[in-house]
Amino acid sequence: MPEFLGPIAGFGVTFATMFKKAETELYPEEKKPTEVRYHGRHQLNRYADGLEKCIGCELCAWACPADAIYVEGADNTETERFSPGERYGAVYQINYLRCIGCGLCVEACPTRALTMTNEYELAGDNRADLIYEKDALLAPLEPDMTAAPHAMAPGLSAEDYYRGTVTGHEATAESAAEPAVEPAAEPEAGSAR
Numbered sequence: 001m002p003e004f005l006g007p008i009a010g011f012g013v014t015f016a017t018m019f020k021k022a023e024t025e026l027y028p029e030e031k032k033p034t035e036v037r038y039h040g041r042h043q044l045n046r047y048a049d050g051l052e053k054c055i056g057c058e059l060c061a062w063a064c065p066a067d068a069i070y071v072e073g074a075d076n077t078e079t080e081r082f083s084p085g086e087r088y089g090a091v092y093q094i095n096y097l098r099c100i101g102c103g104l105c106v107e108a109c110p111t112r113a114l115t116m117t118n119e120y121e122l123a124g125d126n127r128a129d130l131i132y133e134k135d136a137l138l139a140p141l142e143p144d145m146t147a148a149p150h151a152m153a154p155g156l157s158a159e160d161y162y163r164g165t166v167t168g169h170e171a172t173a174e175s176a177a178e179p180a181v182e183p184a185a186e187p188e189a190g191s192a193r
């Protein structure tokens with residue numbers, strides 16, 4: 001190209017863009033769905049009867065490169081059981097001011113307690129509101145679920161839960177009232193949801 005055309009060629013992109021249809025996204029009035037594997041807000045999952053999958057092991061917190069997760073585990077008791085096995089996550093916080101959505105915490109979780117949803121509207125007008133507590137992260141109760149604490153389903157062990165054999169129908173009012181009797185057990189890595 002001759003040198004004298006250089007300044008004119010520089011406007012080529014400008015002129016070409018002037019005649020293209022504008023791609024204006026009308027967010028937030030019109031929200032586009034994300035890709036299915038988009039890393040959005042986290043979720044702490046439950047078993048089918050409502051017991052929590054989190055065992056308070058802190059592996060997610062240790063895996064997080066942004067130090068965005070804080071976990072305090074505690075022991076389940078005979079009268080107050082939040083998860084199958086020995087321990088549960090008593091305090092669980094994710095700081096969305098720090099989270100970079102990398103998903104390493106999900107990879108580290110041995111019980112598939114932690115997954116990520118497609119929810120991306122994580123904004124606030126103050127810092128405190130962006131530290132999500134356990135109650136904001138726990139999966140909603142579905143019709144067959146009973147909110148923890150309650151006993152494990154009769155006849156099922158913690159291993160049965162980890163293998164995913166529990167169903168919501170086993171969490172009867174009777175089992176919710178009875179103390180838990182199953183011994184504590186460690187989960188297997190990569191166990192079923």
Ligand code: SF4
Nearest residue numbers: 064099100102103105
């Ligand atoms: S997605 Fe990444 S940055 Fe966010 S909490 Fe998990 S490990 Fe930390």
Ligand code: SF4
Nearest residue numbers: 054055057058060109
């Ligand atoms: S790694 Fe999973 S089970 Fe362990 S504290 Fe985190 S969410 Fe809970």
